[in-house]
Amino acid sequence: MRKNDKSRKGQPETLGNAIQDMLKSFRIEDKFNEASLINSWEKIMGAPIAKRTTKVYIHDKKLFVHISSAPLKHELSMSRDKILVLIARELGSSIVNEVVIK
Numbered sequence: 312m313r314k315n316d317k318s319r320k321g322q323p324e325t326l327g328n329a330i331q332d333m334l335k336s337f338r339i340e341d342k343f344n345e346a347s348l349i350n351s352w353e354k355i356m357g358a359p360i361a362k363r364t365t366k367v368y369i370h371d372k373k374l375f376v377h378i379s380s381a382p383l384k385h386e387l388s389m390s391r392d393k394i395l396v397l398i399a400r401e402l403g404s405s406i407v408n409e410v411v412i413k
Contacts, residue, residue, distance in 0.1 A: 344406045345369045348398060352376075355401050356394070360387070374398070374407040388412045 324332075334340040348369065353361035366377035374394075378384040387394065391410040399405055 341406075344402065344404060348374070348402060348406050351401060355397050369407060372407050373409045373411055375411045375413060377413045384412055 331340070334343050348355075349367050352364065352367050356364075360378075360383065363378055363380045363383050364376060365379050366375070368375050376387070378387060387410075391412070394410045395405075395407070398407065
C-alpha cells in the first residue's frame with residue numbers, strides 16, 4: 312500500500328502531513344526547519360535578546376548567534392543548554408545540536 316493510498320480510500324490527509332511528505336520527498340525538510348528556527352528567533356528568545364542579535368545562522372547542526380552586547384553574550388554562553396531546550400520546545404525537533412555565541 313502506497314503512502315498516498317489513504318486519501319484515495321476516503322480518508323483525507325491533513326495539509327500539514329501533505330507538506331511534511333513533500334518536504335521529505337524533495338529532501339528539503341532540514342533546510343525548512345533551519346529557516347523556521349532563524350525566523351522564530353525573536354519568538355523563542357524574546358524581543359530584548361533579538362534586538363541585540365546581529366546575525367543568526369546554522370552550519371553543520373550548530374546555531375551561530377552573534378550578539379552585540381558583551382554582558383548578554385556572556386549570559387547566553389552560560390545558558391546554551393537552555394537555548395537548545397527552548398528551540399526543541401518551540402519547533403518540536405532537534406534542528407541543532409549545539410549553540411555557539413559570538
